[in-house]
Amino acid sequence: MTQALVISAPASGAGKTTLTLALARAFRDRALKVQCLKSGPDYIDPAFHAAATGRPSVNVDSWAMDRETIWHLTSRGADADLVLAEGSMGLFDGVATPGVSGTGATADIAEMMGWPVLLVIDPSGQAQTAAAVAAGLRDFRAGVRLSGVVLNRLASARHEDLVRRALADVGIAVFGALPRNAAIALPKRHLGLVQAEEHEQVGALIAEAARFIGGHVDLDAVLQSATVWSPQPVVRGQKVRPPGQRIALARDAAFSFMYPHMLEAWRAAGAEIATFSPLADEIPDAGADVCWLPGGYPELHAGRLAENRRFQRALSSFAQTRPVHGECGGYMVLGGALTDADGTRHEMAGLLGLETSFAKRRMHLGYRIAELAAPIPGHEAGARLRGHEFHYSTIVSQPDTPLAVVRDAAGAVIAETGSRRGHVTGTFFHLIAEDR
Missing domain, CATH: 3.40.50.880 (Class I glutamine amidotransferase (GATase) domain)
Known part of the structure; x- marks a missing residue:
């Protein structure tokens, strides 16, 4: 049985990549086979995914790819216990003019595949308003289903309590709450993260992130929120002519x-x-x-x-x-x-x-x-x-x-x-x- 989940957020910089890597390694440490994917055109994150799971990761892109190509690429998760698809930017962020099968938004992949969305929310500078943001994302598009949230970079126990209460009032599950932790921050440069192969301590950093997440996130609840998924049959698959022999x-x-x-x-x-x-x-x-x-x-x-x-x-x-x-x-x-x-x-x-x-x-x-x-x-x-x-x-x-x-x-x-x-x-x- 394969389960699947999309990791997204209201905006860039909320902690999607760190959470994805930490969850992937934490579930792998439980002897689960984890397959990661990246929604959107980011060419750096898949290498981090591979470091966390031990399995190659690929991009799926609704603006550039047709549905059969996306189904073909996601089918690599058929032999996994869990598929984690990391989003890009905010959940519904894409271009104004649709491409081949969508606008490039993470929500396109979630709806196309029928996978629920785990939101990472950074409520810095707000409290109850974070619940309004989460509820708005939950209700914005009928075909996109929210499984719950993980709160990131909380300032204090009081801050956490205010946000949790507000989310409970709108019926949104909280799977975990993360205090600020600079030790698991991934280094960046002008085009995104420093690449995995350049980061000598990437394995140790992911292991520490998994340990940290394991102490603050209900991993059983996250796993239970993932949907059971079977890949669809693909007629054509990915047809690409290589540039040479x-x-x-x-x-x-x-x-x-x-x-x-x-x-x-x-x-x-x-x-x-x-x-x-x-x-x-x-x-x-x-x-x-x-x-x-x-x-x-x-x-x-x-x-x-x-x-x-x-x-x-x-x-x-x-x-x-x-x-x-x-x-x-x-x-x-x-x-x-x-x-x-x-x-x-x-x-x-x-x-x-x-x-x-x-x-x-x-x-x-x-x-x-x-x-x-x-x-x-x-x-x-x-x-x-x-x-x-x-x-x-x-x-x-x-x-x-x-x-x-x-x-x-x-x-x-x-x-x-x-x-x-x-x-x-x-x-x-x-x-x-x-x-x-």
Whole structure:
């Protein structure tokens, strides 16, 4: 028997990730098989999920994915005892114009799958009003069912009592109340959490969070509130054409933003993936027929990347005969130069004319639809690709032939068109799915 539950909140920053990881590890410590998922386009949280559960996690996204793809991806929980789907932003937060199967809101996944929602509420600066917020979320959409709440960052026993009483008055169960605890806070940087693989103590931190949660949350009540779930049969599943038969994939602290479901789909289609580290001055596999540079944090390592001439020479040689594609940070590294936050300009690979700067930060965030004017590895000209863009760089120059007409979720054309030159292409958005 598999049970399932969605972890959400009224807003970002309430503690969804910490609670999800703590619950996952606490139930795993009870010898349960736990499968985590991430609703929305966050590419960092799944690695933390895997660290907590010992099982790979993937993103499910109602704006970019059709229902069958979502059902296919959630079906990995069929052999688990418990599925925990962590939401993004607030429960109902998505874009104004629906995409393939929804707006990208966590509530879409909860309703589509029939999974109840456990709310994390941070009542800092309020008391009884927290109950009004919870009741409003419970009643906002008929197809979304609330199982209960966990209160986070409570200031005192009196504060807890006021909130608990108000929630009881509106008939909402409280599964636990957490006092403030800096020891289980996950470190952050400008694009979200510091990545799991960079965090040397991630295992110990998750274990401490599980211990803390176990002392303040009724785990039995949480488990009882989860719904019994059986995956629906999928006719088509996830159909993705990989960019090549053998893919040289940049993979290190500067190149790590890659959606797990994409890598899984490439392998499922028969592709081989050979990773290499540009930060270690490694070079793409000579036997690969395509090189892919995902996003990450090149701005934090720009000086080192600029010095790694062996990597740059090999990449240039590869691009003379075979396709090279970069996403976001990978796109920036394929360009001519990158100026870091301190204003220092670093020469990059120079395979494209793109020049970017972090000296004056400007956030670019949102879903993207790209209509390709030319092919990229795995996708033909004319394909409509759905993805997500999130970075703080500014375009100084983007002189090459535009790769695509790129629109935001509302249909407005944006300036981040991507570029192409010879066998080299790049985009600012991270690919999630192709329209079928």
